[in-house]
Amino acid sequence: MRPQVYISDLSKHVGKSVTLKGWLYHRRSSGKVKFLILRDGTGYLQCVVFKGNVSTEVFENAEKLTQESSFEITGAVKLEPRAVGGYELDAVDVKIISISSEYPITPKEHGIEFLIDHRHLWVRSKKQVAVLKIRHRIVKAIRDFFDMRGFVLFDPPIITPNACEGTSTLFEFDYFDLGKAYLTQSGQLYAEAGALALGKVYTFGPTFRAEKSKTRRHLTEFWMVEPEMAFYDLDDNMDLAEEFLEYIVQTVLTEMRPELEILERDVTKLENIKRPFPRISYDEAVQILLESGIDFEWGNDLGGGDETIISDKFDRPVMVHRYPSQVKAFYMKRDPKNDKLALAVDVLAPEGYGEIIGGSQREDDLDKLLHRIKEHNLPQESFEWYLDLRRYGSVPHSGFGLGLERTVSWICGIEHLREAIPFPRMIYRNTP
Amino acid sequence: MRPQVYISDLSKHVGKSVTLKGWLYHRRSSGKVKFLILRDGTGYLQCVVFKGNVSTEVFENAEKLTQESSFEITGAVKLEPRAVGGYELDAVDVKIISISSEYPITPKEHGIEFLIDHRHLWVRSKKQVAVLKIRHRIVKAIRDFFDMRGFVLFDPPIITPNACEGTSTLFEFDYFDLGKAYLTQSGQLYAEAGALALGKVYTFGPTFRAEKSKTRRHLTEFWMVEPEMAFYDLDDNMDLAEEFLEYIVQTVLTEMRPELEILERDVTKLENIKRPFPRISYDEAVQILLESGIDFEWGNDLGGGDETIISDKFDRPVMVHRYPSQVKAFYMKRDPKNDKLALAVDVLAPEGYGEIIGGSQREDDLDKLLHRIKEHNLPQESFEWYLDLRRYGSVPHSGFGLGLERTVSWICGIEHLREAIPFPRMIYRNTP
Numbered sequence: 116m117r118p119q120v121y122i123s124d125l126s127k128h129v130g131k132s133v134t135l136k137g138w139l140y141h142r143r144s145s146g147k148v149k150f151l152i153l154r155d156g157t158g159y160l161q162c163v164v165f166k167g168n169v170s171t172e173v174f175e176n177a178e179k180l181t182q183e184s185s186f187e188i189t190g191a192v193k194l195e196p197r198a199v200g201g202y203e204l205d206a207v208d209v210k211i212i213s214i215s216s217e218y219p220i221t222p223k224e225h226g227i228e229f230l231i232d233h234r235h236l237w238v239r240s241k242k243q244v245a246v247l248k249i250r251h252r253i254v255k256a257i258r259d260f261f262d263m264r265g266f267v268l269f270d271p272p273i274i275t276p277n278a279c280e281g282t283s284t285l286f287e288f289d290y291f292d293l294g295k296a297y298l299t300q301s302g303q304l305y306a307e308a309g310a311l312a313l314g315k316v317y318t319f320g321p322t323f324r325a326e327k328s329k330t331r332r333h334l335t336e337f338w339m340v341e342p343e344m345a346f347y348d349l350d351d352n353m354d355l356a357e358e359f360l361e362y363i364v365q366t367v368l369t370e371m372r373p374e375l376e377i378l379e380r381d382v383t384k385l386e387n388i389k390r391p392f393p394r395i396s397y398d399e400a401v402q403i404l405l406e407s408g409i410d411f412e413w414g415n416d417l418g419g420g421d422e423t424i425i426s427d428k429f430d431r432p433v434m435v436h437r438y439p440s441q442v443k444a445f446y447m448k449r450d451p452k453n454d455k456l457a458l459a460v461d462v463l464a465p466e467g468y469g470e471i472i473g474g475s476q477r478e479d480d481l482d483k484l485l486h487r488i489k490e491h492n493l494p495q496e497s498f499e500w501y502l503d504l505r506r507y508g509s510v511p512h513s514g515f516g517l518g519l520e521r522t523v524s525w526i527c528g529i530e531h532l533r534e535a536i537p538f539p540r541m542i543y544r545n546t547p
Numbered sequence: 548m549r550p551q552v553y554i555s556d557l558s559k560h561v562g563k564s565v566t567l568k569g570w571l572y573h574r575r576s577s578g579k580v581k582f583l584i585l586r587d588g589t590g591y592l593q594c595v596v597f598k599g600n601v602s603t604e605v606f607e608n609a610e611k612l613t614q615e616s617s618f619e620i621t622g623a624v625k626l627e628p629r630a631v632g633g634y635e636l637d638a639v640d641v642k643i644i645s646i647s648s649e650y651p652i653t654p655k656e657h658g659i660e661f662l663i664d665h666r667h668l669w670v671r672s673k674k675q676v677a678v679l680k681i682r683h684r685i686v687k688a689i690r691d692f693f694d695m696r697g698f699v700l701f702d703p704p705i706i707t708p709n710a711c712e713g714t715s716t717l718f719e720f721d722y723f724d725l726g727k728a729y730l731t732q733s734g735q736l737y738a739e740a741g742a743l744a745l746g747k748v749y750t751f752g753p754t755f756r757a758e759k760s761k762t763r764r765h766l767t768e769f770w771m772v773e774p775e776m777a778f779y780d781l782d783d784n785m786d787l788a789e790e791f792l793e794y795i796v797q798t799v800l801t802e803m804r805p806e807l808e809i810l811e812r813d814v815t816k817l818e819n820i821k822r823p824f825p826r827i828s829y830d831e832a833v834q835i836l837l838e839s840g841i842d843f844e845w846g847n848d849l850g851g852g853d854e855t856i857i858s859d860k861f862d863r864p865v866m867v868h869r870y871p872s873q874v875k876a877f878y879m880k881r882d883p884k885n886d887k888l889a890l891a892v893d894v895l896a897p898e899g900y901g902e903i904i905g906g907s908q909r910e911d912d913l914d915k916l917l918h919r920i921k922e923h924n925l926p927q928e929s930f931e932w933y934l935d936l937r938r939y940g941s942v943p944h945s946g947f948g949l950g951l952e953r954t955v956s957w958i959c960g961i962e963h964l965r966e967a968i969p970f971p972r973m974i975y976r977n978t979p
Contacts, residue, residue: 116597116780116942122748136778139745156746156777157697183940209789213911213941222643235740235932236939244744250699254930258690265555265589271968273730273753274718274768286706288720296977298705298730305970308667311570312676314553314588321705321752325723346568346589348548390727400786439771479645488870500667500979507668508570508615509645537736538704545722546708547932 122158125192125202134189135204136161136212138239139180143220152199153188153238153310161195162188162204163294169207176209182221183239185212190287206483213284234538235547244533245374248521249367256366257340257517260359261317266342267311269316271302284324286335298323301516302445304501306343307477310512311504317342331468331531332419334520336540343514347457349476352513355435356462356472357392358431359517364388367526380528387430394434397456400425406546416442417461419469424464430473436460443488446501448473462513466523474515482506554590557624557634557750566621566703567592568644569638573654581609582651583638584631585620586671591889593627594620594636598967601639602977608641608835614653621877666970667979677806679965681799682955686751688798688948689736689772693749698774701741702750703734709929714808718754718767733948736933738775743936749774753870763963764851764901766952768972774947781890781908784945785866788894788904789824792864796820799958812960818899825959826866829888830959833893848874849893858895864903868892877919878933879907892947900957906947913937 120133137155142148147166152159154437158167164177180186195203197532219233220240230237233424238242265519275295293518302318309316315500319340326333342355364385367375375382400421404411407424417425417435437450440457462472478484484505494503523535533539538547569587575581579598584591596609612618619642627635646933651665652672658786662669669675693700706728710740732748741748743776751772758765794824796817799807806815827835834855839856849857849867869882879889894904903938910916916937920927927934932948955967970979 116778116783119778121697136942137746143884155744156699156744163745185940185942212943215939216938233932233935235737235935238740247701248699254700255690255694258687263555266970267588268686269679269969270753270770272768272972272977274755274972274977282976286720288718290718290977291974292976293977306669309969310588312588312671313679313950314569321702323706328561346548346551356785376679426852437659457698458826500665503665503667507647507650508617510568510617511644537701538743540706542705542723543725545704545706545728 116219122153122155122200122202123158124157124201125160128192129194129202130192132189132207133204134187135189137185139182139184139215140188140241141182142180149174151177151180151188151209153186153204156244159199159241160202160204160466161198161200162206164209168315170188173207173209175213177206179211179214180209181215182218183215183236185215186210187212195358202307210485212539213523226324231533231544232541232547238537241275241377243534246378246523246527246529247537249371249374249527250519252367252371252527253363253519256363257319257359257519260362261315261342264315265313266317267313267314269306269318270320271299271305273299273320275299277494284323284326286323286325300324301339302341303343303514303516306341306514307341307501307504307512310343310345310514311508311510314341315344325509329542331533332417332521334532334536334539334541335538338353338519339516340518343512343516345510345512347476347513348511349436349460349513352515353436354462354472355396356460356474356515357390357432360392360472361388361390361464361491363522364526372536375527378529380526380529384430384528385526387465388432392432392434392462393429394436396436397438400435403428414439415442422463422469423467426465426467426469430465432462432464434460434462443475444493445493446484448478448479449483458513464521464523464525465519466528468521470518471525472517474513476511476513478507479509479511481509551966554585554587554632555632556589556590557592558631558889560624561626563638564621564623565636568619568620569612570616571618572617572673573614574612575960578623581606583612583620583641584607585636590678591631591632591673592636592647593630593632594622594638595697596638596641600637601641602768605639607642608643609638610647611643612641613647617647619644622730627950632858654817663965663971664975664979668707670969675807675966678959678961679969680956681803681806681810681938681959682951682967683929684799684803685795685951685955685958689751689791690796690953692794693747693774696747698739698747698749701738701745701750702752703731703737703750707731709926710743714884716758718755718849728779732756732772733771734777735948737830737947738773738946739933739936740943742775742946743940743942744779747774747776753942761974762851763965764953766968766971767966768974769968770951772950772951773946775944777942777944779908779945780943781868781892782947784906784908784947787827787869787890788866788892788906788947789822789864792824792894793820794905795954796958810959812958816862816960819897819956820864824866824894825861825865826868826968827857827881828868829870832867835860844870846873854895854901858897858899858901864896866892868896875907877910877923877925878916881915890945894947896957898957898960899935902950903953903957904947905951906923906945908943911937911941911943913941
């Protein structure tokens with residue numbers, strides 16, 4: 116086909132005649148003028164069709180276009196600060212590609228279930244486009260951050276023979292003649308094998324939790340990035356997590372301003388996301404809860420409501436470290452100063468977005484790890500390969516996981532994780 | 548912990564004293580000198596421990612280190628062109644971190660089953676490290692290629708309610724109260740929704756085929772990148788595929804020479820991978836087979852052996868286009884010049900590596916697509932959302948999928964896909 120000019124490239128074409136292709140986002144008429152808002156995925160452009168400037172056929176074509184009809188339009192590009200995007204097209208030709216049936220998503224308000232039923236079309240809406248572009252930019256920032264620091268991507272398996280984070284929330288299926296297999300809940304154990312081979316690695320892929328939670332913070336399928344570093348202790352881990360979050364947020368702020376504006380995001384909240392982040396121990400977190408009048412018992416895990424109370428005390432992410440080991444996973448190293456504590460860290464996002472990072476220093480002592488596996492009633496045989504990492508060249512090492520959709524929701528300032536991924540999967544939905 | 552110097556950074560430290568951390572890759576002794584080869588994931592470094600230069604304790608530490616033991620070593624960096632990597636460390640201190648038990652993978656030859664059983668350790672071997680680093684660089688090249696060209700990442704769901712590429716090779720499981728769900732075989736149908744929203748998108752994630760094939764070209768879990776472009780026809784699609792493959796190969800050639808050398812890859816074969824690639828029709832491909840004495844019937848799909856015969860005629864990837872529609876998927880557009888043909892293209896890698904790209908222009912006509920769905924006995928109801936993409940603003944569009952592990956195998960020159968991914972999944976293996 117002949118080369119297409121995109122709306123995002125118009126600055127190179129001012130004063131010239133170009134042909135664009137896309138869909139009708141909106142139309143209004145005013146006597147002998149039609150204003151067509153073209154969308155092409157890269158932006159929005161007001162195209163002006165003057166009756167006096169075009170043939171009858173072309174004017175009629177402009178008339179026939181319904182919302183979301185696809186068309187090709189030719190005309191001269193001019194600067195127009197009052198128009199969306201800052202340019203306007205003075206049309207001389209309009210070719211219809213396909214007339215859309217009556218489009219289900221109109222400018223009126225729709226219920227959320229209706230919108231998710233039509234997710235394959237809803238992704239065309241201005242706000243959804245903005246969220247998906249920010250998601251793209253966040254993914255790129257995540258990868259760039261690790262690539263620039265010498266990390267090697269280490270894709271873990273999705274099909275796994277055993278559970279990593281407990282057995283109650285697993286999707287299970289038959290794997291040929293080998294019995295049951297499960298969808299991965301985390302790539303971490305595999306990332307540890309990677310770190311001992313490659314020094315610093317990261318996994319980045321979909322993970323699954325068959326959780327029966329219906330909250331706005333839960334998806335059954337979500338993407339997670341998990342760096343794992345040989346020779347990092349808990350402090351190194353927290354330093355990296357902090358630098359990482361700052362980099363992601365500041366990159367989006369610098370490069371995605373137009374999209375943040377479409378989402379009406381209060382960017383002053385994001386401008387705060389600079390190091391150093393506050394670091395408080397679990398004990399200090401409990402103190403905050405008690406002072407806030409919450410009846411909280413030492414030893415329990417922090418719930419969503421607790422996290423919000425704690426994070427509301429700070430204007431940037433807060434790192435809560437050294438949790439009671441009883442609420443944390445078997446592979447976490449104990450605090451040498453207090454065996455009741457795990458060398459864990461959770462990072463709580465501001466504005467009530469909850470835990471976006473969970474990490475720890477890992478247990479590197481074979482005997483202690485064996486003991487934990489027994490304590491947690493895990494099948495030792497399934498973990499023999501993991502135990503090998505302590506038998507052969509064990510080193511202190513640490514890592515963390517960042518949930519992509521939670522991060523996207525927080526940065527975009529959207530309410531529910533379901534808008535942070537193209538096709539969300541929840542307990543009550545696996546379509547479209 | 549105190550900041551670590553990595554072997555890959557040694558050029559900045561020549562003449563200075565540094566501390567490195569890692570594992571013992573190899574050791575040899577020569578009287579009063581021990582040569583320790585340290586690996587730290589970023590490279591290999593010969594460390595020289597002279598008995599006269601260190602304390603008895605330090606010399607004994609060097610003596611105690613077994614293969615894969617972890618240790619910390621301090622000394623002065625010097626240029627040494629004869630040593631691996633070009634540097635050498637004149638050690639003054641050696642601290643043991645952890646003595647490794649007798650390491651199962653020794654320099655002797657091991658059977659492939661033994662090695663895959665120990666995949667969590669095998670990934671530390673020099674060749675495996677090289678392959679995984681090249682895989683990392685290929686993934687980055689793939690993403691950079693699309694990011695630079697204005698594509699938006701569009702992660703498709705892994706959990707899907709219906710099949711895309713036929714129902715015989717699906718992993719099936721129970722999805723809460725919603726009945727059966729399946730692991731995705733391709734993100735393409737979803738990518739089409741993305742292209743109509745965002746113009747040009749790409750998916751990049753794991754895909755699954757419960758194929759009973761035991762060949763070296765099959766994994767049950769593999770990564771696939773799938774670009775999808777609105778307003779692209781088959782020729783545009785082939786232009787993009789060609790530019791894409793050239794970019795990936797030339798990037799690896801430029802940036803991963805040391806790794807290609809470790810793999811003893813014949814790089815002259817890769818240097819050829821420059822545009823334009825030969826483009827032949829299926830009819831011409833059949834002609835090549837017949838001339839080679841193969842008893843091939845028009846209308847059949849090309850088998851692995853057929854592909855090798857065809858690709859052996861060329862010194863770079865060959866693009867075979869316009870296949871009989873009967874061997875291709877329901878969503879492919881028919882050739883307007885010959886309804887028996889689909890506007891499909893497969894790209895066959897040289898050197899017998901087979902199909903690495905499969906793509907097509909998609910059917911954009913609602914009635915024709917409906918007809919095909921019936922013809923293929925697919926449940927229309929499951930495809931209503933996909934049909935909506937033709938009801939609301941249909942446009943000509945095209946895309947393709949590239950299998951990551953096949954590409955990694957080809958570029959690395961390795962025999963079997965199982966070495967192209969950290970933890971391979973095959974019909975007879977889902978561990979470790």
